[in-house]
Amino acid sequence: MKSELRNHIDTNLPFLKNKKLLIAISGGIDSVVLTHLLRKLKYSISLAHCNFGLRGKESNKDEEFVQELGEKYNLPTYTIKFNTEEYAKEKGLSTQMAARELRYTWFEKILKENELDYIITAHHKDDVIETFLINLTRGTGLDGLTGIPEVNGKIVRPMLPFIRQEVLVYATKKKLIWREDGSNSSIKYFRNKIRHKIVPVLKELNPNLLETFYNTLENLKGSQQIVKDQIKNIEEKVVSKTNNETHFNIEILKNLSNPKIYLFELLHNYGFTEWNDIADLLDAQTGKKILSKTHQLLKNRDVLVLTSITNLSAITPIEIHVNTKEIDTPIHLTFETITIPISSTNMDNKAFETIIFDTENTISIDLDKIQFPLIIRKWEKGDFFYPIGLNGKKKLSKYFKDEKFSLNDKENTWLLCSNNEIVWVIGKRLDERFKISKKTSNILKINSL
The missing domain is CATH 3.30.465.60 (Uridine Diphospho-n-acetylenolpyruvylglucosamine Reductase; domain 3)
Incomplete structure (x- = not known):
């Protein structure tokens, strides 16, 4: 199995050479065998184990086992404990989906913090057929019927060419020790029900199930590629x-x-x-x-x-106070107060123009005409303002129509308000009432990034 894995990686996963790999290890037979093989093949590996707290003392013993294995092999080993059931309830997820989300988020963090390159998992052929059947029963497209991808971003699964029996034979021959997860024999979980109830019947009906299944999988992948090519052509149009x-x-x-x-x-x-x-x-x-x-x-x-x-999500209106210099949500705005050092009444037109910053994304307003806190909010039915450069007021709905806003443009529009009066349709139009004049002595410059 060692030589087969080496040949497979050299041929199909050559980018793993000289990379730093993080093995997702449960302590079970599959991940222990994967660790043993990659160590024998001289890869730079580290171990990461999640204690999901779902099996009480047994979960803690799994964690202890992985720590001891890391010490035995002199490998960097990372462990973490999760309150998986609480997280699942909080996020409205199944326990298994919650565990997956927690697991891969943490793995990505380890990669980043320790400058590692790839997450390596121990999925094999039997896992692929189980996933196929799960997706088939739940309803899926071709993507769900073409198996577990061998490479998915930073996640790599080099054991996919092997079947569960080969893993067991190797572990037995090498006298490896691993942890048995008692929950794997329970049909409480959907995957276990497929594994213990459905797959054995299919293998009984067809002793060469895995071989014929993989032939079918290759045919499906060929069909999937044709579909992708057609979708790419249609997408361009x-x-x-x-x-x-x-x-x-x-x-x-x-x-x-x-x-x-x-x-x-x-x-x-x-x-x-x-x-x-x-x-x-x-x-x-x-x-x-x-x-x-x-x-x-x-x-x-x-x-x-x-x-x-x-x-698109609506939020509680945001307050802008007199000393606010910058905000990042719901949009990025910066605020700068400018005091005119001389009497603006003596300014000529050229000098006055130098203190006007008005563009779609930058406005200058008369600081003495506004009241703090300013409010940033979404538009509401009945809103109106006095668009700069026009005579009189205009309903915001009419302004949107005239400017040919799409429905989505409207939903993404934010307003800057003073004392419930619109100062700025942010990124679009200033209100005439708040513009600066030659009598202005204090300016608030606002920039939308």
């Missing part, structure tokens, strides 16, 4: 990007052979699940939207607009 938005041309989408499937391929990475509702957006009225946990998809005239929810 359908998709355009502007600022923080991605637009999808509705007319082109509706003329495709199966718009719903194309939408799935274009959008499934953004957490959407209600594909019938998303397909219905093509014929919905402007303003209709679908939300995932991370993104919003909005129908706006002849396009679907995709935006990150982090760019």
Whole structure:
């Protein structure tokens, strides 16, 4: 197995050579064998173990075992304890998904802090078929049916060519010691139910299950590549990007052979699940939207607009005080007070122009015309202001219409207000009432970055 792993890495994962590797080790047979093999192959390795606190004393014994193994092999070893159940409840996740999120976030932190290169996991062929069946029963596209990726960013899985039996034979032959996780035999967890109830029946029906499964997997990967090539071609025609938005041309989408499937391929990475509702957006009225946990998809005239929810979320109004110099949220603003040293009434026009900073992203307002704290908030129905350069007031909704704001533009608009009066439609237009004049002696310069 050692030579097979070396040949596999040399042929398919040559970038691992001379890199610093972090092995995700549970203490079970798979990760212990992986550690033993990579050590024998002279790789620079460290160990990382998560104690999820799900099995009481047994979890603590797993952690102790990994620490002892690290000492035995003289390897840098990192351990951490998580309150996984509390985290799962807080985040609304299953225990397994919570453990995965905690695990990989911590691994990434170790990589960064210790200048390591890759996270190495011990997944093998049997894990791939289990994952395939899990995704199949839950519903998935081709991505969910093409197995566990061997390389996924910084995560590498060099053991995928091997089956569980080969791992067991190697561990037995080398007289390795490992920890048995009693929960692996429980069918309480979905994966274990697949492993102990479904896969044995499939192997009974087809003794060569893993071989035929991998042939099927290769066929699916070939089909997946064809789909990706087609989606790439369609994407060039359908998709355009502007600022923080991605637009999808509705007319082109509706003329495709199966718009719903194309939408799935274009959008499934953004957490959407209600594909019938998303397909219905093509014929919905402007303003209709679908939300995932991370993104919003909005129908706006002849396009679907995709935006990150982090760019749309409403917040409690932010107060700006007289001594505030800078804020980072909800947008980045800097504040500078400027005192005019001479009587501005004696300024000629040229001198006066030098103290005006007004652009879309920078304004100069008369400090004596405002009241602190200033407030930054979202716009509300009925809001109005006096656009600089125009006579009279204008409702903000009318201003948006005249300026051809999209629905998404409106949702991303912030206002700077003084005593509930709009001073600045941030990044767009100053209010006439707060502009400076030759009588101004104190200026507040505000810059939107």
